[in-house]
Amino acid sequence: MDNNVIIACDFKSKEDLFTFLEPFKGLNPYLKIGMELFYACGPDMVRELKKLGFKIFLDLKLCDIPNTVEKAMRSIAKLGVDITNVHASGGIKMMEAAKRGLEGTNTKLIAVTILTSLDDETLRNELDINKPVKDVVYDYASNAKKAGLDGIVCSPLEAGIAKELGLISVTPGIRLEGDQKGDQKRVTTPKDALNLGSTYIVVGRSITASPDPVKQYLRCVKEFSND
Ligand code: C5P
Numbered sequence: 001m002d003n004n005v006i007i008a009c010d011f012k013s014k015e016d017l018f019t020f021l022e023p024f025k026g027l028n029p030y031l032k033i034g035m036e037l038f039y040a041c042g043p044d045m046v047r048e049l050k051k052l053g054f055k056i057f058l059d060l061k062l063c064d065i066p067n068t069v070e071k072a073m074r075s076i077a078k079l080g081v082d083i084t085n086v087h088a089s090g091g092i093k094m095m096e097a098a099k100r101g102l103e104g105t106n107t108k109l110i111a112v113t114i115l116t117s118l119d120d121e122t123l124r125n126e127l128d129i130n131k132p133v134k135d136v137v138y139d140y141a142s143n144a145k146k147a148g149l150d151g152i153v154c155s156p157l158e159a160g161i162a163k164e165l166g167l168i169s170v171t172p173g174i175r176l177e178g179d180q181k182g183d184q185k186r187v188t189t190p191k192d193a194l195n196l197g198s199t200y201i202v203v204g205r206s207i208t209a210s211p212d213p214v215k216q217y218l219r220c221v222k223e224f225s226n227d
Helices: 014-024 035-041 043-051 066-077 092-101 120-126 133-146 156-165 190-196 213-223
Strands: 005-008 030-034 056-062 083-087 108-112 151-153 168-171 200-203
Touching: 005 213, 014 035, 014 213, 030 035, 030 043, 035 043, 035 056, 043 056, 056 066, 066 083, 066 092, 083 092, 092 108, 092 133, 108 133, 108 168, 120 133, 133 151, 133 156, 151 156, 156 168, 156 190, 190 200, 190 213, 200 213
Parallel strands: 005 030, 005 200, 030 056, 056 083, 083 108, 108 151, 151 168, 168 200
Antiparallel strands: none
């Protein structure tokens, strides 16, 4: 099923992932593999998922000196994933290095702007950033564009910024009506994300923690489509 809903597969083991995927047979959802699974199962699992035909967003959020990030990206380049990412806070030179590391592949590179678990107050009180989230997202997104990246990770509330800059937006912080927010602060529904201009939505617990994940997934797909 071709759509732009990405399931955040935050599981502790490959067994848990494959058990979760069992009822999705035939739907072939786009999967986000993040740190929890990657650190537990490594690149072989990613290769296996690619062989099975899944589209993969490898969400490892790299942030280090440019040389280290370029070399790490060279390793990621061999996995053939569809999207991967860095933190925009690593700076333009680091983002350019990450892009060089992916040269010769079709992997899209996007930059995390401000995590959807942070808000204006945390920026001010803990990170010493005295600007509203929206302004910081705009600055970081502009840097990502300067570095030649394909897009950004941001809240749907900031998806318009990506659009304005001609970038794709991959937006977590999605909750279906009636769901718990958990640790996320800036959340919207899939329908609102669509109306705000998100290119892709990333949905984790609203699907994975539900007693009927396929039903929740299909709700997201329906809400996040114009039909
Ligand atoms: O369960 P939930 O829908 O909140 O999961 C969101 C997913 O998106 C998590 O895997 C989290 O790591 C990721 N993410 C995020 N905010 C960002 C970037 C990634 O929540 N800015």
